Amino acid sequence: MSPLESSDHVVVVGAGLAGWRFVETIRRLGYHGAVTLVGDERHAPYDRPPLSKQILSGKWGLEKATLATPEKLDGVNATVLLGRRAVHLDADAKSVRLDDDSIVTGTHVVLATGTRARPLTFNSSGPLSTLRTFDDASRLDEMASALDPDSVVAVIGGGFVGAEVATSFLTRGLRPVVLEVAERPLMGVVGNEASAWLHRLGAAAGVEVRTRQRVRDVTVNANNVTIEFDDGKPLAARAVVAAVGSALDLEWLADSGLTLDDGVVVDHYLEAAPGIAAIGDVARFVHRSGLDEEHIRVEHWQVAADHAWQLAHHWMGEPEEPALPYFWSDQYGKKIQMLGHPHPDDEVVLVSGSEEDLKWLALYVRASVVTAVLALSQPRGLALARVLLDDVTTIDAALALAPWAS
Ligand SMILES: Cc1cc2nc3c(=O)[nH]c(=O)nc-3n(C[C@H](O)[C@H](O)[C@H](O)COP(=O)(O)OP(=O)(O)OC[C@H]3O[C@@H](n4cnc5c(N)ncnc54)[C@H](O)[C@@H]3O)c2cc1C
Numbered sequence: 475m476s477p478l479e480s481s482d483h484v485v486v487v488g489a490g491l492a493g494w495r496f497v498e499t500i501r502r503l504g505y506h507g508a509v510t511l512v513g514d515e516r517h518a519p520y521d522r523p524p525l526s527k528q529i530l531s532g533k534w535g536l537e538k539a540t541l542a543t544p545e546k547l548d549g550v551n552a553t554v555l556l557g558r559r560a561v562h563l564d565a566d567a568k569s570v571r572l573d574d575d576s577i578v579t580g581t582h583v584v585l586a587t588g589t590r591a592r593p594l595t596f597n598s599s600g601p602l603s604t605l606r607t608f609d610d611a612s613r614l615d616e617m618a619s620a621l622d623p624d625s626v627v628a629v630i631g632g633g634f635v636g637a638e639v640a641t642s643f644l645t646r647g648l649r650p651v652v653l654e655v656a657e658r659p660l661m662g663v664v665g666n667e668a669s670a671w672l673h674r675l676g677a678a679a680g681v682e683v684r685t686r687q688r689v690r691d692v693t694v695n696a697n698n699v700t701i702e703f704d705d706g707k708p709l710a711a712r713a714v715v716a717a718v719g720s721a722l723d724l725e726w727l728a729d730s731g732l733t734l735d736d737g738v739v740v741d742h743y744l745e746a747a748p749g750i751a752a753i754g755d756v757a758r759f760v761h762r763s764g765l766d767e768e769h770i771r772v773e774h775w776q777v778a779a780d781h782a783w784q785l786a787h788h789w790m791g792e793p794e795e796p797a798l799p800y801f802w803s804d805q806y807g808k809k810i811q812m813l814g815h816p817h818p819d820d821e822v823v824l825v826s827g828s829e830e831d832l833k834w835l836a837l838y839v840r841a842s843v844v845t846a847v848l849a850l851s852q853p854r855g856l857a858l859a860r861v862l863l864d865d866v867t868t869i870d871a872a873l874a875l876a877p878w879a880s
Contacts, residue, residue, distance in 0.1 A: 475748065477791030478582070482507040484789075485570055485578050487560045488586035489513025491521060491775065492754030494541050495782035496584055501550050503790040509552035510578050512570065514559035517608050518542040523775055525611040526638035527804050530618070531645040536608055560587075563730040565747050582789065585727070585738055585752040586782075589720035589773060598692040602716040605635055614639075617713055623647040625712040628701050630689055632659030632676075636717035637805035640681050651709065652676060653687040653701070665818040668836060668848055671829045672810065678832060679806035720773060722756060737771040742796070744785045751785050754778035761799065761815050764843045764866035770815055774801035798863055808832060811856050814846030814863050822848075823869060826855055826878050835859065835878050839869045852878070 478484065478500065486493045489511050497511055513519070519542040528534035547554060555572070562571040569579035591604035603614050621627070625648050629640045632654030640650035652659075659676075661669040676683035688704040692714060701709040724734050732746045733739040737758030744751045744759060752758075755778060758771040780797035787794040802811045816838035827834030827850070835855040838846040844867045849856035855878035862872050 475743075475745075475789070478505050478507060478789050480506040482582060483580040484509050484582045484584065485568070485580035486511045486584040486586060487563075487570055488584075488588055488754070488756070489515065489519045489542075489554070489556065490586060490588050490754065490778075491519070491541065492588070492778040492782045493584065493586035494519035495779050496586065496753060496786050497550050497552055498546070499783055499786035500790060503786060503792065505790060508580075509550065510555065510580065511552050512555045512558055512560055512572065512578065514557065514573075515607060515609075516557045518544075518547060518554075518556065520608055521775075522606070525608070526605055526635050526642060529611050530605070530614060530639060530642035532615070532618075532642075536612060536615075539608070561726050563727055563732075563750075565730045565732060565750055568749060582749045583751075584785065585746070585750070585756055586754050586778075587723065588755040588778075589722055591716075592719040592721040594716055595718065596689045596691060598694065600694045602630075602692060602694070602714055604716050604718075605639060606720070614715065618643060618646055618648060621648055621712055624649050626651055626710070628653060628699060628709055628711040628714040629717055630692075630701070630714065631717035631719065632656075632683055632685070633663075633717065633719060634660075634803045634805070636715075637676070638803065639715055639717055640676070640683075641679070641805050641807070644679065644681055650681055651711065652681060652683040653689060653709070654683060654685045655688050656685065658685055659683065662818055664812070664848060665816065665820060665822060665838070667822045671834070671836075672850070674829065674832065675806035675808055681806060720755070724756075735769075739769060743788050743793075744781055751789075753781035753785050757781060759796075762796070763815065763845050764863070765841060765845065770799075772799050772801075772815070774799065776800040798860070808851050809849075809853065811849045811853060812846060813856060813860055814838065814844075816840070816846035816848075820845055823873075825873065825876070827852060837862070837869065837872060842868050842870070844869060844872050855879075 521539045524539040559573040591606040632652045643650040658669040658673045691702040693700045699714045738752035755773045761770045799815045820838040820840045833851045847859045858877045
C-alpha cells in the first residue's frame with residue numbers, strides 16, 4: 475500500500491485509546507491530510523485502566539485519566555465528532571454513516587471501537603452498575619462515597635476488572651465480596667495452575683472471594699441488595715457491581731463485507747480490507763509465537779497502544795514489527811504481568827520465587843517452547859525474561875540462561 479498523502483482523509487471510528495493513539499501517531503509521523511475521529515461517548519479520549527484503580531479507590535479525580543486534553547486535541551488538527559455513533563460502514567466507498575444520518579467518507583477507515591460491558595446473564599430487578607466508561611466510574615465513585623465504612627459490596631465476577639474494583643473498595647474501607655462463577659478467577663486467561671496460585675491473593679489481602687457462585691437473581695432496593703444463587707444461601711449487601719466481562723458490538727458492520735469472527739479479522743498489517751483496518755480490543759489479529767501463527771483477540775491496554783503504533787507506521791510507509799502481547803493488572807495489592815500469549819492448557823513452570831511468598835515468575839511452555847512469561851510482583855524479572863520470547867527458546871535453554879536471575 476502506498477503511504478498516506480496529504481490528499482487523503484482518514485476516518486477513525488472509536489475515540490478510545492487505540493483510535494486516539496493512532497491519530498496522535500500519524501500526525502507525529504508527518505501526515506498532513508484530513509482526519510475525522512468519531513466517538514460515541516461524550517468525553518474526549520481517556521484511559522480506562524485508572525478507572526478501576528486510582529479513580530475508584532479515590533486517589534485521582536476523573537480528569538487525570540484524560541488522554542486528549544484540549545491542547546492535545548487542538549494539536550492533532552482533526553475533526554472530532556463526539557457523542558456520535560457509527561451505524562453503518564460502506565467498505566467499498568469507505569464511508570461511515572453516523573446515528574444522525576450524516577455520512578463521513580474517507581480514503582481510509584480505522585475501526586477502533588473496543589468492547590462494551592457484557593450484558594447480564596442473570597435476572598436483576600434493575601440495571602446494575604458496571605465499569606467500562608468514565609460515566610460508570612463517576613457513578614460508582616458516588617455510590618461508594620455514600621456507603622458507611624465496612625459496608626458489604628458484592629462484586630459479581632472475579633476477573634481483572636472485578637478484582638481491581640474489589641481492591642479499590644477495600645482501600646476505601648468497604649467490605650467487598652467477590653462472586654466468581656468459575657472454579658477459580660482468571661482460569662481462562664492464565665490456566666489452571668497459575669490461577670490456583672493467584673487465587674491466594676484475595677484472601678491474603680482480606681477480601682472474600684467466593685468461587686463456583688452462579689448468580690440467579692439480583693434484587694436491588696433503595697438501601698440494600700439481595701443476591702440469590704442457583705444453590706447456596708443468598709447474600710445481602712449494601713450495593714452491587716457487575717464485572718462479568720465484555721462484549722463486542724459488531725452489528726453495525728454485519729453487511730460491510732468484512733470478515734467478522736469474534737472481532738474484525740485483520741491481516742499481518744492490521745488490515746481488514748485495502749484501506750480499512752481494525753485495531754485494539756475489536757481486532758482479531760495475527761499473533762506469531764515461536765511455534766506458530768494464530769488469529770487472536772486481546773483486550774489489553776498495551777496491545778491497543780501497540781496496534782495504533784504499528785498501523786500508523788504501516789500507513790505512513792515505515793513498517794514496524796508487531797509487538798509482543800503484554801498486560802498488567804493491579805489486584806489485591808499485587809501486580810500481575812504477562813508477556814506473550816499462552817494457551818490456557820500450556821504447561822506452567824515456576825522458575826523464580828514461590829507461591830507462598832506471593833512473588834514469583836513462571837514460564838508457559840508448549841511443545842517444549844516458551845510461549846509466555848507470567849510474573850507476580852516481579853517486574854524486573856519479567857523485563858529480563860522478555861529475551862526468551864524474542865526468538866524461539868526451548869524450556870531447557872531458558873532454564874540454562876535464566877535471564878530473570880541476572
Ligand atoms: C476498568 C478497566 C480497567 C482496565 N485495566 C487494564 C489494565 O490494568 N491493564 C490492561 O492491560 N488493560 C486494562 N484494561 C483494558 C484496556 O483499557 C483496553 O484494552 C483498551 O481500552 C482498549 O482500547 P480500544 O481503543 O481498543 O477500546 P476502548 O478503549 O474501549 O475505546 C473504544 C471506543 O469506541 C467507542 N465506540 C464503540 N462503538 C462505536 C461506534 N459504533 N461509533 C463510535 N464510537 C464507538 C466506545 O464507546 C469507546 O469509547 C482495562 C479496561 C477497563 C474497562
